[in-house]
Amino acid sequence: MKKFVTFWLVIAIVTAAALPVFGGTSTDGEASNSVVVGISQDIDSLDPQNADYAGTREVLFNLFEGLVKATSDGNIEPAVAESYEVAEDASSISFRIREGITFHDGTPVTAEDIKYSLERNAQIQGADSAFGDFSELEIVDEQTVRVILSEPNSEFIYELTCAILPQANEENVNSDPIGTGPFKFASFKPGESLVIEKYDGYWKEGFPYLDSVTFKVVTDVDSAINQLNAGTLDIYQYLTADQAATLNENFNILEGSVNYVQGMFLNNAVKPFDDVRVRQAVYYAVDRDLINEFLFSGKSHIIGTNMIPAAEFYYNEATETTYSHDVQKAKELLEEAGYPNGFEFTITVPNNYAPHEGTAQIIAESLAEVGITAKLNLVEFNTWYSEAYVDRNYEATVVAVDGKIAPNSWFSKNVSDASNNFTNYANPEYDEVYAKALAEIDLNQKAEYYKQLQQILADDAASIYVQDPANLVAVNAQLEGYVFYPISAQDMSVVKFID
Numbered sequence: 001m002k003k004f005v006t007f008w009l010v011i012a013i014v015t016a017a018a019l020p021v022f023g024g025t026s027t028d029g030e031a032s033n034s035v036v037v038g039i040s041q042d043i044d045s046l047d048p049q050n051a052d053y054a055g056t057r058e059v060l061f062n063l064f065e066g067l068v069k070a071t072s073d074g075n076i077e078p079a080v081a082e083s084y085e086v087a088e089d090a091s092s093i094s095f096r097i098r099e100g101i102t103f104h105d106g107t108p109v110t111a112e113d114i115k116y117s118l119e120r121n122a123q124i125q126g127a128d129s130a131f132g133d134f135s136e137l138e139i140v141d142e143q144t145v146r147v148i149l150s151e152p153n154s155e156f157i158y159e160l161t162c163a164i165l166p167q168a169n170e171e172n173v174n175s176d177p178i179g180t181g182p183f184k185f186a187s188f189k190p191g192e193s194l195v196i197e198k199y200d201g202y203w204k205e206g207f208p209y210l211d212s213v214t215f216k217v218v219t220d221v222d223s224a225i226n227q228l229n230a231g232t233l234d235i236y237q238y239l240t241a242d243q244a245a246t247l248n249e250n251f252n253i254l255e256g257s258v259n260y261v262q263g264m265f266l267n268n269a270v271k272p273f274d275d276v277r278v279r280q281a282v283y284y285a286v287d288r289d290l291i292n293e294f295l296f297s298g299k300s301h302i303i304g305t306n307m308i309p310a311a312e313f314y315y316n317e318a319t320e321t322t323y324s325h326d327v328q329k330a331k332e333l334l335e336e337a338g339y340p341n342g343f344e345f346t347i348t349v350p351n352n353y354a355p356h357e358g359t360a361q362i363i364a365e366s367l368a369e370v371g372i373t374a375k376l377n378l379v380e381f382n383t384w385y386s387e388a389y390v391d392r393n394y395e396a397t398v399v400a401v402d403g404k405i406a407p408n409s410w411f412s413k414n415v416s417d418a419s420n421n422f423t424n425y426a427n428p429e430y431d432e433v434y435a436k437a438l439a440e441i442d443l444n445q446k447a448e449y450y451k452q453l454q455q456i457l458a459d460d461a462a463s464i465y466v467q468d469p470a471n472l473v474a475v476n477a478q479l480e481g482y483v484f485y486p487i488s489a490q491d492m493s494v495v496k497f498i499d
Helices: 002-011 054-060 111-125 167-172 221-230 241-245 276-285 288-296 317-321 327-336 354-368 381-390 428-439 443-460
Strands: 034-039 068-070 076-078 081-086 092-097 134-141 144-149 183-189 193-198 212-217 235-239 251-257 261-266 344-350 373-379 396-401 464-468 470-476
Touching: 034 054, 034 221, 076 081, 092 111, 111 134, 111 144, 111 167, 183 212, 221 235, 235 241, 241 470, 261 276, 261 354, 276 327, 276 354, 276 464, 288 354, 288 464, 317 443, 344 354, 344 381, 354 373, 354 396, 373 381, 381 396, 428 443
Parallel strands: 034 212, 034 235, 344 373, 344 396
Antiparallel strands: 068 076, 081 092, 092 144, 134 144, 183 193, 193 212, 235 470, 251 470, 261 396, 261 464
């Protein structure tokens, strides 16, 4: 284990600047009501309906809203709509448009804008997406619309967090985006920063507190820590315990969950990972507790399937113990599968989240104990996205995947013919149970189906699910109100300077 111990000791050594000047103070000494938030990857699109990266969705959460929006406790609340009613058979949902709500350019939100937005999103997402059940948007009157579904779907209400956009801005959505959120677009420099400003016409009275927020791209964690200690960043998330310990007293370290599934995802279509016995052997060889302890001081939640514990109603806790660290069991399975002396493979790791590399290194050390040689290939995130995620050109990858408020979003990516099934997992039983879960209206029965899906993934060792990582967030001690969400969201509307 000496190799990765040395690695993490080295990256934890940073130099703190002596005189921090935080975002709450301008260069001329005057009080400021602005903050700078460091983000670990660039923004891939300003169009919320075309944004692919979870990190982008975290930021755009502040600019755009749907008919409903996610809350920090994992529920939804009315947003562009002031109320809604789901039909008893879950075949339609009626909405009352919020009185007086406007876009950032001051124009009223109309039923025609909502119709345009939902139809646009349906076209972008495609028929095989969760939005595939959308049939039409019926305009009942100027203040009332009804979403008609092609078949009953009790989860579709969650899909209606998709952004409502002004039809008049269609040509400029990716250069001068306009939404209904608490902040409006100010400027964007690719690879550098996105600046947003308070929208004075926001429908929720009293919000946001801040006048402006700058999301600054800082892909190197050592640089981020130096900037935090120098006072040029106010907020930065996804720190390890060692990294957080290097920050000065001007920061509070908030502890939450990333609410991602981090693991070593396997390409089930390539040898030797097309053999379930090999995948199970790898699972037994990996010491998940060691990863958690070393990187997060034991603060992460060990998982055993493609679901986060925060979705408590649907989460199958039993999957956490489907596998244990058992070197002998791993060796027996490898011999049974025809690999008594192990094998070699490459783990592709994106560079946008430092704990991925640490996790991959610990996994490689664990696998060496059973004769498996794992080589690490560290790549830029954009490269990983195009080659591994889109083209599925990889053997194994350590990464984290996210989902939406709708529980099906965590499982749809494992359906055999899903366009985002980047692990090439295929199991007819899984597909059948997923279809039942999606169609089920009774929530208790739906939860049972989803728990069954989680156990299938665990038993198949579809991938090596490791943890829902602890999210250690450095927050300027002059700030309060920062909250964690069970989805990709950094809600800056609730953050403010302490009086």
